[in-house]
Amino acid sequence: MKKTLFVLFALSCACAPKSTNEENELAKISDPEVMQYAVIGKTLYESYCGNCHQNDGRGLGKLIPPLREADYFKKSIHRSVWIMRHGQKGEIIVNGQIYDQPMPANTSLKPLELAQITTYLYNIWGMNEGVITSSEIEKYLREKPENY
Numbered sequence: 001m002k003k004t005l006f007v008l009f010a011l012s013c014a015c016a017p018k019s020t021n022e023e024n025e026l027a028k029i030s031d032p033e034v035m036q037y038a039v040i041g042k043t044l045y046e047s048y049c050g051n052c053h054q055n056d057g058r059g060l061g062k063l064i065p066p067l068r069e070a071d072y073f074k075k076s077i078h079r080s081v082w083i084m085r086h087g088q089k090g091e092i093i094v095n096g097q098i099y100d101q102p103m104p105a106n107t108s109l110k111p112l113e114l115a116q117i118t119t120y121l122y123n124i125w126g127m128n129e130g131v132i133t134s135s136e137i138e139k140y141l142r143e144k145p146e147n148y
């Protein structure tokens with residue numbers, strides 16, 4: 001019952017209008033190859049992830065962890081890619097805060113789409129990891145990360 005209420009709450013927040021004063025992180029990317037991935041990655045992120053993690057990446061209170069300026073996210077690209085594909089459940093700690101709501105798997109996203117989302121996310125909000133290609137994604141998905 002408690003879980004159901006949480007899910008309902010998360011959904012109602014997800015449907016609330018997004019903030020309009022969001023700065024454009026894409027404009028700060030200077031590498032043209034990164035930009036090619038990131039432009040599509042931003043659109044995919046906003047349709048597949050933004051409802052929960054928010055378009056500005058700050059998450060949602062104590063329910064959804066942030067990706068922006070998040071120690072957990074920065075620690076491992078491999079783990080993040082694995083989570084995008086397989087989802088995640090159980091307790092995790094992000095920036096000192098405990099999160100324990102399940103994230104659903106994304107079985108329909110293709111390696112190229114995951115590469116575009118990953119490249120976008122790891123080249124904004126002060127990060128600069130360069131292009132993460134679809135063959136790197138495939139490599140990451142072949143082996144479960146140790147810290148998952």
Ligand code: HEC
Nearest residue numbers: 048049052065066072073080088089090099100101102103
């Ligand atoms: C239905 C809501 C929802 C959607 C959609 C969603 N996530 Fe999550 N995500 C969560 C929750 C909840 C957790 C925490 C899971 C836990 O506590 O074990 C999480 C955890 C994560 C984590 C690890 C924690 C962190 O802060 O780094 C990453 C990375 C992540 N999500 C990325 C994504 C990406 C990228 C997408 C889109 C492809 C996405 N998520 C879609 C809810 C969601």
